[in-house]
Amino acid sequence: MKKFSVKELFLSPQNCGKIEEPDGFGIYGDSECGDYVEVYLKIEDEHITDIKFLCKGCPTAIALTSLMTILAKGKHVDDAAEITDEVILDSLEGEISEEKKHCSNLGAEALYNALMNYVLKDIES
Ligand code: FES
Numbered sequence: 053m054k055k056f057s058v059k060e061l062f063l064s065p066q067n068c069g070k071i072e073e074p075d076g077f078g079i080y081g082d083s084e085c086g087d088y089v090e091v092y093l094k095i096e097d098e099h100i101t102d103i104k105f106l107c108k109g110c111p112t113a114i115a116l117t118s119l120m121t122i123l124a125k126g127k128h129v130d131d132a133a134e135i136t137d138e139v140i141l142d143s144l145e146g147e148i149s150e151e152k153k154h155c156s157n158l159g160a161e162a163l164y165n166a167l168m169n170y171v172l173k174d175i176e177s
Contacts, residue, residue, distance in 0.1 A: 055145040061115035066122055069104045078165030080158050087164040089117050098129050112152045116140055117159030133167050136160050
């Protein structure tokens with residue numbers, strides 16, 4: 053399995069930005085006073101064909117949210133729902149410090165919320 057470096061992801065984060073009229077949209081955190089992530093999904097045939105994110109957070113949060121999008125892109129929605137903070141951390145080259153491990157949680161939670169938004173829209177329509 054390919055491993056990713058926090059430094060490279062922070063210097064060249066992939067999948068930054070927004071998607072107009074997303075099929076799924078999720079947020080996690082508090083935009084007013086702290087770390088905050090938005091995730092946008094485009095989904096076709098239950099697969100994530102495009103994913104973008106915006107992150108207001110520390111460099112590690114930006115890097116690990118970008119890593120989440122790399123892991124999620126192309127996946128079936130059921131498989132993407134299994135991308136937890138542990139999965140993100142397991143995809144890193146080497147270890148990060150204990151106090152930075154929670155930074156992976158932002159992207160994982162925002163992805164889950166975006167997937168729930170997609171599923172609920174599907175049920176309502
Ligand atoms: Fe709080 Fe990284 S998200 S230190």
